Each structure stands twice: as C-alpha cells, then as structure tokens.
Amino acid sequence: MLQEEIKIGEISVPIIKEVENTYYPISYLMEKVLLKKTGQGGLKKEYSNYIKKLEVNYGYDTGGIQKVNCISEEGLKEYLKHCKIGRLSVEQRKAMNVLLEYLHMETISEDERFLKTVPDKIINKYNEYIRDCINYVLEQEPNIIWQKCTKCGNYYPYHINFFGENQHCGKEYPLNTICRNCGWTETRRKDYIIHPNSEFRTVNNKYGVDIYKLYKDQIRLDKLH
Ligand SMILES: [Zn+2]
Numbered sequence: 001m002l003q004e005e006i007k008i009g010e011i012s013v014p015i016i017k018e019v020e021n022t023y024y025p026i027s028y029l030m031e032k033v034l035l036k037k038t039g040q041g042g043l044k045k046e047y048s049n050y051i052k053k054l055e056v057n058y059g060y061d062t063g064g065i066q067k068v069n070c071i072s073e074e075g076l077k078e079y080l081k082h083c084k085i086g087r088l089s090v091e092q093r094k095a096m097n098v099l100l101e102y103l104h105m106e107t108i109s110e111d112e113r114f115l116k117t118v119p120d121k122i123i124n125k126y127n128e129y130i131r132d133c134i135n136y137v138l139e140q141e142p143n144i145i146w147q148k149c150t151k152c153g154n155y156y157p158y159h160i161n162f163f164g165e166n167q168h169c170g171k172e173y174p175l176n177t178i179c180r181n182c183g184w185t186e187t188r189r190k191d192y193i194i195h196p197n198s199e200f201r202t203v204n205n206k207y208g209v210d211i212y213k214l215y216k217d218q219i220r221l222d223k224l225h
Helices: 026-033 045-050 073-082 090-102 128-140 198-207 209-224
Strands: 002-008 011-017 022-025 051-057 065-072 146-148 155-157
Touching: 002 090, 011 026, 011 051, 022 026, 022 051, 022 073, 026 065, 026 090, 045 051, 045 065, 045 073, 065 073, 073 090, 128 155, 128 198, 128 209, 198 209
Parallel strands: none
Antiparallel strands: 002 011, 011 022, 022 065, 051 065, 146 155
C-alpha cells in the first residue's frame, strides 16, 4: 500500500495505490474536487463492492492520518457514469469535467439544462412567432421553468408546446430534451413550436414568420373596423 499525491486540476489529492487498484478518498474527492457538500456525496450501497476503509495521511496541518472510505478507480468511473447531472450547478459541472478529463472519460455539458427565468434580452432575439408562443405559455404558467434545447441551444418554457412528450424520459421530466423546432413529429414530419391559435400556426409553418406578422396585423386591423 502506497500513498501518492496527484493533481486533479488545481487540487492535490492523496491516493492509495495497491497492486491491482488505485483508491481515492471519497469525502475529500466529493468536497474538494467535485464541490459537493458533504452529505450530498454519500455513495449508495450499489458501490459498496468498490469501497474500502484505508488509512490516508492528509498531512500534519490538514487532518493527519485518518481511516476513511476510499473508492477504487473502477468504482469512481461507474459512479461518474451514473451521476445525475441535471441538478448540478455550472461550477459543479466544470469541476466534474476536470475529473472526467483526468480519468479520460467523456465530459458533460457545462450549461445548465434548467433555468428559473430567462432574461428579456435573450427572448427578444427570438422571432415574433416564438415570442408570441412564449407569452401565451407564460400567461398560463408565470412560474414555469425553462429548458435548454440540446440541439439549438435555445431556452424555452418546459411546456408541451415547446418540447414533445417522450415516454422514455421518465415521470419527473417527461418532455424531450430537444425543442419541437429541432425535432420531428411521431409521423416523422418536421415539428414546429406550437402556437395556441391553429390558424396562426399554419400560416407561420407554411409561409414563415414575415407572413405570419402581416397576417396577424391584418387580423388585428380587421377587428378594429
Ligand atoms: Zn432546438
């Protein structure tokens, strides 16, 4: 059994090398490298085969020798593969990517999938049709969360008008991760973000947003007369 210090990004991490395996101290790794608060980092029973209690010397000033739970590199990789990233902050995602790169694993997206609000300056860049669709949904559900489409990168309300249903997504978040504009309908036709008014929807999808605007103005004028 041999202790070594390695560098993961800027952080030095004590590791224990055995003949077959390298072990990482779990709490230390969770807190210092993955920026998870203790308690958030507890590993479930399914990883117990990978975990061993080992003596780690944290140094005279920083805790001395302690007997702590350590996870093998193989177990750590398993944990990272199955780690739920939906709720991680941007900082935690960046931190996780440093570790993933160190282990030569595929990195994750550093953007947040969900946001509570999206600033007006971003929404104002969307075309008028989409802004109208957004306003309609916000009138019904002012506190709706927003999801980033994994394809075009735009944030839209997490609503069936913007993201199609996907039975594989589970009950908690049942909608697709790509928006309707990037996706396809169940009958394999190009899909579109849904406007509550089906006539407006058809005009936009057939003729584009400029005609949609003219059509909308015309209807507004007709109503005035
Ligand atoms: Zn999209």
